[in-house]
Amino acid sequence: MVVQSELDKLDLKPLSVQLGAVEFPETLDEATLKTIATTLQPIGFELIDNKKSLLIEKTKALIIKLIHQENNQLKSNLSxxxxxxxxxxxxxxxxxxxxxxxTTIEKFYISQKIEKVKELLVYDELNLNEIAYQLNFSSVAHLSAQFKKVTGFTPSHFKKIKENKRTSIDKV
Structure with a gap:
């Protein structure tokens, strides 16, 4: 919506605006592309103008969506x-x-899974067994080993650290 709004301000009419992609009915000239880049850069967006970079960004977006929105529900292997x-x-x-x-796709995938585990640990709604199951770890031991390898902490130690930093609302 933010990108669409900025394009509207520039009086540009794209065919579609989706996560990571904007499609225009015609090829844009260099001046227009530079204007778009200058407009989007301050709000945290950048233009990706080559196919290799676009493929990498699509791969990352796909993995992020898989982990954070679809709870890692793979019906086949990642590749x-x-x-x-x-x-x-x-x-x-x-x-x-x-x-x-x-880095490898596998390491990026694992780091995204660990970020999701951290999120779930902080929310404290699921136990480690449930988190391991939800994110398709083969076991709690596997989850713990991956977590420690990436963060340097065990999941339970990470959870304790987070709890110590939180102040209950009645003590604020």
Whole structure:
């Protein structure tokens, strides 16, 4: 909605505005692209003008959506899921992602899962068993090992740290 609003202010009429993509009915000239970039940059958006960068951003958005909105409900393995959704050979995506991001897709995926685990631990609505199940970890031990590898803390220690930093509302 923010991007659409800014484009309206510039009197530009895109065909569609979706997460990570804006489609125009015609090719835009360099001056218009520069104006759009200048307008969007202060509000935290940037133009991605080459296909490689676009593919990487689509891959990241797909993984983030999978973890944070769809609760990691994969019906196949991650490589097949990404390849199917983006209609690109997984090896092509994998090499490009590693080259540009200096990390692997798998490590990015795991880091997103751990961020979701942190969120769920802070909310304190689910126990570790339920979190492990929801995010498709093979076991609580596997979740704990991955969590410690990424954060340096066990899930229970992380939870204690967060609890110590919170002040109950009646003591504010």
């Amino acid at each position: 097949d899921y990404i390849s199917e959704k983006l209609q690109v050979d997984y090896n092509t995506i994998r090499h490009l992602f590693s080259e540009v991001e200096s």
